[in-house]
Amino acid sequence: MGRIEYRNHDRFLLSVDCIIFGFDGKGMKALIVKRALEPETGKWSLSGGFVKKEESVDQAAERILVTLTGLEKIYMEQLHCFGDISRDPGGRVVSIAYYALIKIDASNEQLLDTHNAQWVDLHHLPPLIFDHNQMVKMAKERLQQKVANHPIGFELLPHKFTLQQLLGLYEAIYETNFDKRNFTRKILALGILQRLNEKERESSKKGAFYYVFDKKKYKQLEHEGIKLI
Amino acid sequence: MGRIEYRNHDRFLLSVDCIIFGFDGKGMKALIVKRALEPETGKWSLSGGFVKKEESVDQAAERILVTLTGLEKIYMEQLHCFGDISRDPGGRVVSIAYYALIKIDASNEQLLDTHNAQWVDLHHLPPLIFDHNQMVKMAKERLQQKVANHPIGFELLPHKFTLQQLLGLYEAIYETNFDKRNFTRKILALGILQRLNEKERESSKKGAFYYVFDKKKYKQLEHEGIKLI
DNA sequence: GCAAAAGTGTTTTGTCTACACCCATGA
DNA sequence: TCATGGGTGTAGACAAAACACTTTTGC
Secondary structure (H helix, E strand, C coil), X not given: CHXXXXXXXXXXXXXXXXXXXXXXXXXXXXXXXXXXXXXXXXXXXXXXXXXXXXXXXXXXXXXXXXXXXXCCCCEEEEEEEECCCCCCCCCCEEEEEEEXXXXXXXXXHHHHHHCCEEEEEHHHCCCCCCCHHHHHHHHHHHHXXXXXXXXXXXXXXXXXXXXXXXXXXXXXXXXXXXXXXXXXXXXXXXXXXXXXEEEEXXXXXXXXXXXXXXXHHHHXXXXXXXXXX | CHHHHHHCCCEEEEEEEEEEEEECCCCEEEEEEECCCCCCCCCEEEEEEEXXXXXXHHHHHHHHHXXXXXXXXXXXXXXXXXXXXXXXXXXXXEEEEXXXXXXXXXXXXXXXXXXXXXXXXXXXXXXXXXCHHHHHHHHHHHHHHXXXXXXXXXXXXCCCXXXXXXXXXXXXXXXXXXXXXXXXXXXXXXXXXXXXXXXXXXXXXXXXXXXXXXXXXXXXXXXXXXXXX
């Protein structure tokens, strides 16, 4: 009976598009692909795909991410549903955008090549198809807002990292400079960083201590929220 | 060509569900309806409906809101897309949730009756169908976060209101108490309130000044953001 | 004149910001 | 020994929080 009433309504193609953020130690990057599908074949695009009926929308996003990067257990969050009528000239497609944070050097390079994927400077993206630039813009704003209140920045860094790298990450995200002393004081005060007895020696003679984060406190603060910026 | 490739993919029913917030001077309310559709007919539900192919998702949300309340130009924002496989036992329906802020006494009561809609205490909702309680929970959190940084609270108040009403609104949203002096100082410092030479005399003998807000400064701060709580 | 809500300042506390020098090491 | 990036503390400004009494007026 319910199904009968449901049958009278319009059905839509649903797609998922992923804004995949990375940090290469210097700047923020986004992973984009050369589109393989008509229309707009060969143009730059976010990586995406159609939702299948046997998966949830979240699962679709995860599938697309795993297919492209080979990585599982990635930090991912839904961004927004884009539902304008003519956002895709190829047909009426409603797209749910997600953003993901990945450790750039953990991704499978070969896989990226296979998909014609490329890391590009987040703040100087080429034109992308459809409304994808708008999606990136929104994702960037959301990321900035998010990292100010939640300690998720670590998702973009290697397992062990120096305070300078962490600072560099935040500066890259906000495209601004922060005071080194104030920043490190704040971040250490949160009590989520654990200093290792090991130094990174490539970028300086003195060497900078590596830190890892304390998973327990991190998980707690991820929900509670913090004030970092 | 593009269309041909698109044709191979699954299609979905898309619905919109609206969390409609109101404030009656004492507490936060949500507008819920007795569901007219199978399945779960007669149970409480958010007001919603299916997206039509000739409208955008945003337009669908607006249509549903206008149909129910008779009000246009309502403050509304997309909340989240809910896309679990079995969220709706009646079929695979992906729902995009929106939340709206309305002036409770401006809504068309007759229209509400027609749709079996009712204002209920936001913080003590009855069980709703499907994942609607989860939607409300998320909307509540989003609202709290939003009003802390954006002066949208006014959308819930009558055109002219007293400082006590405004305070009461914020206390209702956060389910807590704020210091009257600190609160009024902050809100007045924003410079978005204009005092009228008119007093509300029902709730006190002395009478409390009415305020309205300055649309220009309000619009500006709505984008810039503020620090209110 | 009294009950009931409105309106109003100050002090204290804590937080954020600005700012500059010494340290350790490899070359 | 010197060049390079790493690491650290303090003083002042500002914002937030705590706090209580006087005013108005209808009854």
